[in-house]
Amino acid sequence: MTTGAPTKIVLDVDRVAKRYYRNPLSSQRQASRVLFEAMLGRTRENANPQPGEITVVRDVSFTLRRGEAIGIIGGNGAGKTTMLRMLAGHVLPDAGAIRVYGTTGSMIDLTSGIKDTMSGRANIFLRSAILGRRRKDVEADLEEIIDYTELGAAIDAPVATYSSGMRMRLAFATTMFMRPDVLLVDEVLSVGDFRFRQKCLESIRMMRENAGFVLVSHSMGDVSRFCDRVLVLKGGAVAFDGAPDDAIAFYYDQQDRAAKKPKLPAAPVGAASGAAARPRYGDYIERRHLCDEVEARWLSAEGEALDGVRSGDRLRLRLSFRLLAPVRRLIVGVPIFGRDGEMVTALSSEQAGFAATPGADGRVEIEIDVPELRLTPGVYKAVLALHDGPEYLYRQLIGEITVVRGGLPKYWGSLVTPQRWSQTQGRVDAPTGARPEGAASDDAPDETGGRAEAGESVRET
Amino acid sequence: MGAQDEPQAISPRIYNQRLRLRAPLGEAAEYALGSLITHRWQIIQTFRRDFTGLSDLTRWGAFWNYALPIVPLGVYVLLMALRLFPSFGEVSGVVYITMGVTLWFLFSGLLRSPVAAIERDFKSLARTDTPIFVAIATSVSTLFFETMVRAIVVIAVFIAFQGAPSWKIVYAPAFLVFGALLFASIGVILALFNLAYRDIAKILGVTLAYGIFFSGVIFPLQGGAVMDAILRANPFFVFIENIRSACVGGGIVYPSSLATFCALSVALSAIAVIFAYRSEFRLRGLV
Numbered sequence: 196m197t198t199g200a201p202t203k204i205v206l207d208v209d210r211v212a213k214r215y216y217r218n219p220l221s222s223q224r225q226a227s228r229v230l231f232e233a234m235l236g237r238t239r240e241n242a243n244p245q246p247g248e249i250t251v252v253r254d255v256s257f258t259l260r261r262g263e264a265i266g267i268i269g270g271n272g273a274g275k276t277t278m279l280r281m282l283a284g285h286v287l288p289d290a291g292a293i294r295v296y297g298t299t300g301s302m303i304d305l306t307s308g309i310k311d312t313m314s315g316r317a318n319i320f321l322r323s324a325i326l327g328r329r330r331k332d333v334e335a336d337l338e339e340i341i342d343y344t345e346l347g348a349a350i351d352a353p354v355a356t357y358s359s360g361m362r363m364r365l366a367f368a369t370t371m372f373m374r375p376d377v378l379l380v381d382e383v384l385s386v387g388d389f390r391f392r393q394k395c396l397e398s399i400r401m402m403r404e405n406a407g408f409v410l411v412s413h414s415m416g417d418v419s420r421f422c423d424r425v426l427v428l429k430g431g432a433v434a435f436d437g438a439p440d441d442a443i444a445f446y447y448d449q450q451d452r453a454a455k456k457p458k459l460p461a462a463p464v465g466a467a468s469g470a471a472a473r474p475r476y477g478d479y480i481e482r483r484h485l486c487d488e489v490e491a492r493w494l495s496a497e498g499e500a501l502d503g504v505r506s507g508d509r510l511r512l513r514l515s516f517r518l519l520a521p522v523r524r525l526i527v528g529v530p531i532f533g534r535d536g537e538m539v540t541a542l543s544s545e546q547a548g549f550a551a552t553p554g555a556d557g558r559v560e561i562e563i564d565v566p567e568l569r570l571t572p573g574v575y576k577a578v579l580a581l582h583d584g585p586e587y588l589y590r591q592l593i594g595e596i597t598v599v600r601g602g603l604p605k606y607w608g609s610l611v612t613p614q615r616w617s618q619t620q621g622r623v624d625a626p627t628g629a630r631p632e633g634a635a636s637d638d639a640p641d642e643t644g645g646r647a648e649a650g651e652s653v654r655e656t
Numbered sequence: 657m658g659a660q661d662e663p664q665a666i667s668p669r670i671y672n673q674r675l676r677l678r679a680p681l682g683e684a685a686e687y688a689l690g691s692l693i694t695h696r697w698q699i700i701q702t703f704r705r706d707f708t709g710l711s712d713l714t715r716w717g718a719f720w721n722y723a724l725p726i727v728p729l730g731v732y733v734l735l736m737a738l739r740l741f742p743s744f745g746e747v748s749g750v751v752y753i754t755m756g757v758t759l760w761f762l763f764s765g766l767l768r769s770p771v772a773a774i775e776r777d778f779k780s781l782a783r784t785d786t787p788i789f790v791a792i793a794t795s796v797s798t799l800f801f802e803t804m805v806r807a808i809v810v811i812a813v814f815i816a817f818q819g820a821p822s823w824k825i826v827y828a829p830a831f832l833v834f835g836a837l838l839f840a841s842i843g844v845i846l847a848l849f850n851l852a853y854r855d856i857a858k859i860l861g862v863t864l865a866y867g868i869f870f871s872g873v874i875f876p877l878q879g880g881a882v883m884d885a886i887l888r889a890n891p892f893f894v895f896i897e898n899i900r901s902a903c904v905g906g907g908i909v910y911p912s913s914l915a916t917f918c919a920l921s922v923a924l925s926a927i928a929v930i931f932a933y934r935s936e937f938r939l940r941g942l943v
Contacts, residue, residue, distance in 0.1 A: 226942045227852035233935035236678040286941035292672035307783040324698040
């Protein structure tokens with residue numbers, strides 16, 4: 196996170212708009228107009244779109260301060276990359292103005308400024324020159340840049356032989372050492388191995404102390420972790436501007452609405468409960484000739500429908516469906532996904548050793564009881580998967596589970612797992628006020644049940 | 657905004673529709689020169705890439721970089737040899753043609769290269785934020801190298817067939833510079849208009865294919881009033897003929913045309929720099 200309070204403005208975006216052209220002829224007509232404008236020194240500012248023009252960014256305004264990170268999210272074609280290109284000065288806005296106070300470093304396109312036939316070392320100079328760095332400054336940083344890339348001997352090999360991850364290392368290292376006042380990053384951090392990605396993220400974190408940072412990403416995890424503020428673009432306009440978690444929730448809600456998939460007959464939990472057919476949570480299957488009348492309802496401990504559940508509370512899921520064909524081995528699974536589409540955990544009849552048997556009419560009603568929900572606060576998506584052995588009968592989203600802070604201690608990650616700590620060697624002290632990372636914070640209810648035995652100190656949660 | 661939200665006390669770069677719209681020559685020229693200095697490493701590296709790329713994987717390597725530019729000279733010299741080296745006035749046939757072909761390649765290259773480079777690379781220029789002047793300079797770097805190789809051949813041929821040059825050769829560099837400026841400027845302007853009117857590159861190709869025969873490159877041109885008017889209005893002919901004439905001690909050919917083209921080269925180079933500077937950002941994202 197940011198270590199200091201955001202201070203001076205480094206980027207001021209004022210009611211910016213950008214139009215593109217539907218076909219080459221339209222763009223050539225526009226190019227002709229632009230050339231004559233350049234000759235005459237006049238322009239058609241803020242004019243309405245002409246036939247053949249589409250507005251890809253409209254009326255976007257925001258400011259970025261040194262030390263602040265802004266995320267831009269939105270669906271494909273929402274105008275994110277165009278916005279970033281305008282911020283980088285690659286293309287001019289058709290209306291409004293962008294003011295940049297300082298230098299800009301952009302990582303919008305990994306291939307830009309990289310010559311395949313030249314070595315990685317030569318490309319460091321080339322890309323640095325494109326970014327406006329002087330050769331002697333690059334020479335001074337060269338060894339550090341090469342060390343940072345971790346390319347080793349490959350630094351003298353042609354870039355054509357590099358993998359996309361190696362290219363990213365080269366591009367990132369070159370841009371990072373430029374130490375810009377505004378760093379613009381478009382999705383490129385998704386390339387590369389986990390360890391180098393962490394290194395990049397750490398570098399960005401350090402750079403953020405002295406620079407403003409704009410991140411365009413589809414990785415909601417990165418956006419949530421990195422950004423102080425997030426803009427959701429929709430149709431080129433800012434549909435939401437606010438805190439990362441709220442923006443991400445808004446974005447998912449918009450996605451669900453956009454999918455326009457009819458809701459399941461079930462009554463799932465959460466405000467945004469549309470079962471959108473998105474591949475983020477795996478493939479969706481609905482074989483109505485095998486299974487229908489599916490209902491899923493999240494309930495509180497008291498059996499009441501709920502909008503949200505406190506972390507650590509009891510949770511019940513009531514399922515009912517009708518099987519239209521005989522099944523030999525019915526398996527019921529409820530995988531639960533985090534924001535990034537990563538499966539966090541699952542409720543499984545197979546794991547629980549539970550075998551459901553259909554009634555005479557094929558109807559099955561099941562209730563799953565989770566005595567203590569160990570998910571940490573956040574919005575989760577649940578999928579209901581019905582199998583006959585390995586064969587899917589049904590697999591659809593059954594809505595969201597909104598988990599709010601509850602009785603569990605301070606959390607890291609998505610799950611709080613029961614744990615027992617013991618010291619088997621050295622001095623045995625009672626736990627003090629100094630807490631290691633991962634221990635409960637002062638404002639969280641103390642759920643720890645420490646007990647000391649002879650020769651060992653034990654903490655449990 | 658509170659005090660801490662105030663912008664820094666530095667002048668911001670402002671991107672809007674008025675950016676560079678009425679930029680004067682001084683600003684444009686400073687930017688052009690500055691971008692060439694800042695990006696000189698990029699220009700050199702790209703030239704090196706093209707240079708080594710030509711001879712990559714060949715057994716004779718860099719030999720080809722030097723041999724290929726003089727092949728066209730050899731072809732025309734061979735044609736002349738078949739006619740037993742006639743002299744055109746005071747000029748040896750071999751000198752006439754090697755000098756004419758070298759200057760033709762230089763001047764027509766300065767016209768073609770910006771058009772080809774901008775047409776080919778404009779989209780990537782927008783992505784890399786590479787100034788348009790850098791792309792143009794990069795595109796003509798190979799042309800300059802080839803011209804230097806050819807110039808060495810021309811000097812050798814001149815000494816062998818023509819002897820010592822006249823003192824009037826001191827005029828030749830000035831004519832060369834004015835000619836190069838004129839054709840490069842026209843090339844830049846055409847390159848930009850070619851983004852809107854793609855026929856320009858085609859028309860240019862056709863014009864140059866026939867134009868070589870009306871420019872006094874391979875053989876002298878003489879004729880009636882029509883031919884005289886064509887030659888007088890043809891900057892290729894005016895510059896090539898005057899450079900050649902200066903080397904052998906001849907008089908100035910079409911002095912009024914030469915003066916006009918020299919003045920035009922200064923005016924057009926200023927227009928080209930301003931025009932490229934003003935339209936560079938506006939064209940990005942369009943083509």
